[in-house]
Amino acid sequence: MVHTLERLVVRHTHRVPVPSRKGQGAAAARQFDIALMSVGFKLSGELFTALSGCEEQTVTALAARTLETVRELVGDHVRHNAYFLRFPAGVPDTVEFWTECLVKALADEEARPLVLDRLGDGVLDLLTLPAYGRYPHTYEELLAAHDELVAAAGDRVTVLHPGGALLDEVSALYLALAGSRTPLGDEHLADLAVLAKRQAHGPQPAEIPVREVRAVVNKARLQAGAGLLVDTVTDVLRLACALSDGDVTLAQPTRFRAPSRPHRRALLAALDAVVAGQPAKLADVPRHREAWKRLGERLHPHEYPQWPHAAEVFAVARGERRAPSLAGRVEALLAAGEVGGAAGLLAATAPGALFRALDRLVRTAAEGPEREAVLAAAERTAGQVSGRVLLSLREHVQNRATEGPADRTVPTVPTDRTGPEGTAPRRVFVNRSGGAWVTEETRAALPGAAAARLTALLDAEVRRRLDVPERVLVDPDMLDVALPLSGRAAAAGLGTLPRGSVSRIEGELLRFFTYWKQTRYSTDLDLTALLMDAGYDTVGWLSYTNLASVEGAHSGDVTDAPDGASEFIDLRLGAVRGDFIVPQVHVYSGEGFDRLDESFFGFMLRGAEQGGRPFEPRTVRMKSDLRGPGRIALPLVFQRDAEGCWHARWLHLHLRGAPSGNRVEENRVTFAVLVRGLVERTPLTVRHLVGLMAGAGSRTELWDGRTPAPGEPVTYLGLERPEGLAAGSRVITPGNLRDLIPA
Template sequence: MVHRLDALVIRHTHRLPLPTGPAGEGGTAARQFDAALMSVGFKLSAELLEHLSGLSEGTVVDTAVRTLGTVREMVGDHVRHNVYFIDFPAGVPDTFDFWMRCIAGALADDGTRANTLEQLSAGVVNLLTLPSYGTYRHTYAEMLAHHDELLAAAGDRLTVLHLGGTSDDELTRLYLALAGSGTPLGEDGLRDLQDLAGHCADGPQPEEIPVRENRAVVNRARLMAGAGLLLDTVTDALRLACALVGGDVTLREPTRLRALPRPVRRALLAGLDAVVAAAPAKLADVHAHREMFKRLGERLHPHEYPQWPHAADVFAVARGEKAARSLDSRVEDLLRTSDVTGAAELLKAAPGKLFRSLDRLLRAARTQEERDAVVAAAGQVVPDVSGRVVLSVRQHLHNRAQETGARRVFVNRLGRAWVTDDSRPPVPAPERERLIVALDAELRRRLPAVDHLLIDPDVLDVALPLSGKATASGLGVLPRGSSSPVDGELLRFFVYWKQAEHTTDYDLSALLLDADYATVSWLSYTNLRDAGGKHSGDITDAPDGASEFIDLRLGAVRGAFVVPQVNIFAGEGFEEVEESFFGFMLRGTEQQGRPFEPRTVRMKSELRGPGRVALPLAFLRGSDGRWRAKWLHLYLKGTPASNRVEGNRVTVATLLRGIVEREQLTVRHLTGLMTGGGTTVTVWDGKTVPAGPVTYIGLERPDGLHPGSRIVTPENLRDLIPA
């Protein structure tokens, strides 16, 4: 179990829990381990290499086997990436010529000749009926034989693995970081937290668990371990009930609640009773999930436990037998009578709700006195608002400076995106500016004092992770809206999928747009060569897994944007297949190698979204001619089948414009607030490490930092968000 959990530490922190074993002469094995890691784009830190060298050879080998399996999966090298065209990117034919060859092959086949002739007579041929189309015509080994070995280049990715503490210390540290995160975790993060919570239930616990979903996962582990529950709202108990049956703790999807053992029923009812007894007004929270509370009451049998009458009140409210007026309904009554001042005053009891209502309140205010009252109310409660909400409202107000009439992009917590006209009146500029100044002052007050800030300039345009739900899990993945440099002449992106039960056809495509977001061209199975790019060929069935690639020479690309996408043509969705992921590689012009070379992979992310079209990121050409990646993490609903790049060009262009033209709060903004007073700021040059402790913020942790340093990389970027 511990070894399996150690893999979580490596994935989340890039630290290897302290390997232990007999002392010995492990230097040779450690260097071989380091060389094997470098072949997949990883490397041992000097400290870790030294530690391993003092252990026995067997211990080093065992550590290497476990670690290599983890990092290969992190980068997508745990599967075999074959290509349809064996010499790809060489040997990709003209699309029409290729289709003609497939038809000729079908006509030469006794089994398919008649059907093909019938289709030709009708004027339309279904490519999927041609025997040579859509399936590999060679083995993985035969494909490898057609490719030279990759020549190492200075620009290849090299992710350093650092020496961690003991396994128990590292697992506890990771558990506390995930459980106490101030921003919601993604689906994979919640699953990892669940594994860690069970292991760490008897150990140290976070001082605070601000995110409700995290609290549900922790409460489940505490209940199983016989520890006390952490409940402060009635909804906490409902989330816990969902967690106990493996349901959705976010409460977005209905969970089928099952009968619960008597000790569990008693624990939930006692917890509910204590919450309501301490704050009867919290009964109003029941209205948001009335039907779920009704089902929970049927499972808990509160009538059997008269010692907890306040818990019974929860289910009486759900059934409509007891009144509990919500704060929202009272606010709505005041706004219906145009009492903006009264609504702002009432919302002070719920600071987070007040902040999320600021835009509406300021638009509804008719007089300067009312606008002043709204701003004053916000100023009074801002110390009680979470840092994540303060930053979200700060970002929102900044973007509300734009003129009305623009298009508005909505993205839900699952990454599903849609666009509509923005018909809202503007927020009054003076109040908007006053609030922005106040919010920045509050953020500056909360940020820790920093003596020496060492910062990687490439991290400055990374968006602050205000929600982990906006980011897929994987290697080198950044939050939605982030921008990062793309240094390389050859850009290659890839998709891999393996179907679970049914024939499944994913299509990797790329849309090329000009500076006005108009279509220039595209690359897909319908257009194998164009715009300096080549497609590796269409695979239409993946019982053993399948890969598709697109290769682009960035210098030859026409247009300003390249938008890779994964379209589901047929079969299982992204959440139904056994596995699916997307990524991109960068190479120099002199590098050849296999279609998939792990040490050239810059990013690999899981595809786990609700739509039928995935838009992981886009590539933007700047005014200086340099390319940058813009992180999207979006899913389009698409159609049940036959999604193609040609069919979603307008939607993709509109969404891209909305993301690109919306300004995100980035690391640059927070570091600007940090660097007042006597802070020393050093720009990381990739070479010189300061001798003393620093606060380092960057894309990769440098080797050799002082042990007393605070280190922030994309893996723990949420730690920058002030409490």
């Protein structure tokens, strides 16, 4: 358990808990540092000094565990073989390669009958060719065929910093995750569950605002005999889902297991207390009516007459008692033309819901007193709405077409490349699981004056709530990082940024990689790169159907991964004909991303003369887990701006796709429409909050780390924690960017 906790701390914070045993560990610390450099990591000066004063044997053991953790972070914990031995050199022409595989199959007495049968139908089935899709060489033979990587100044170096005692680090990490003001992704929720078991009786955050996070914490508290944190009936439903290892977001149905009697009593007692205190909470039940019915079959509330109010919840779910939902009451008012009344009802009962509905209410309200009533309700209740909702609405408004001038931030990637004239506006939807779809924009434009008034209101309220430090240093590369208004907007991994973020790409060779290992069934994933021009039209692609082009090469198709498999795509950025590069991972057949034993995607950057193996951990700039529900993954898109510089724009999307046979050729139009809708959307970024801080009196300045750090404590915003900051400084990186969202 101790090793698991240590691993979580290193993975989330890039801090290494320093052992307490004193000794002479300088030699072990030096060896540790050298080993880390081989995978693109390094000890900070402070951490090296701290470990040098520890017991040598303890440092050696710590080094082995930490090295294992960071190797997994970057994707170096598995063997990355490539189908073509000398990739990216020696990649054959696609048709010639297929012909060679066919000739070998016809010479194989065992394979010949099946191949001829398929050819008789006019089909060349690549999967029937013995030489196709299976590694023709071992991993050791691949290593022998490649020279060592030539070190370059541009290779990635991720610095590890010293932490405190392990238990202190664990407590701090638990408080940060449990107290998050934005929803956590599935991986972070799983880590929180591990931490919550240990911290159930320890220090707790002042509040747990995110409901699914509260469900995970409540499960640990219930199992540890601690009190529950519930104030709505839905909190209890989420807890019941957590106890059955179901979906605490309630997006997917949970198959409830029969809880133990103590747990059954705890759930019913919590329900009874909520309804007894506020009977109006019963209005939340119809929203999840079917889930309540299934849960009632497991809880048997009729057996516990001492909690009559809990029984009312299930009576509402069965339709035996009326409890009109808030949404139903609002819809009734809107149907009657009482827009001001609907806004007043929401303002009095659910200010957050009012702000989520403002676009519709403002458009529906008649100009004059009715629209004024809606805007006045928003101004009256802004102080009662969470900072995340305020910022989400701010981002929404700046991306809405208006009838007049409205504040709109400048796009983060300057470009004069616009799409075809006359293209209809598009509306992009992205759900909790990263599923995305695009449709035509059918809503009327927002009134310009109302949009401007809302923008001013939202900025003023967020500025009022911000923790405004005296001095702020900002890494310029951090300015275009999107605010994590949903934890599910970024996949777990190394170097990942929230959806919508933009980061610079510097290098001559861009190499994508994907790795997967099947659980039970033969699984074929296909790595593809689609190239599009400024008008989002297809220029070309690299995949198993097009192994080589002027832009680069594909490493070859692997169709089975019982022991794990990798595919690569190498691109020479200077040779790319289009303006967009869209890497994708397709499930061609077999298990989906959520069912695979392991699957991840990443990209490397290196110089043209560096050489090395197909996978070199020091050149990995990003590695993210692939764990979405769809059959096609779109991790990010690369865009060339008007000056010819490349930028990565983060997507973290999972498209439904087909059950099998997904190919880039059949989805090019879908990708073009989706990429256009997302690229032309302006996210709310760190730049926006830095501007609000400056407006509130902070001394904000850009600092790239090339000059000495100030001698006084500062708040630093950057992609990684720098060395040399004064004691007492606050550091905000993408790993804890959620802390910047105001309460």
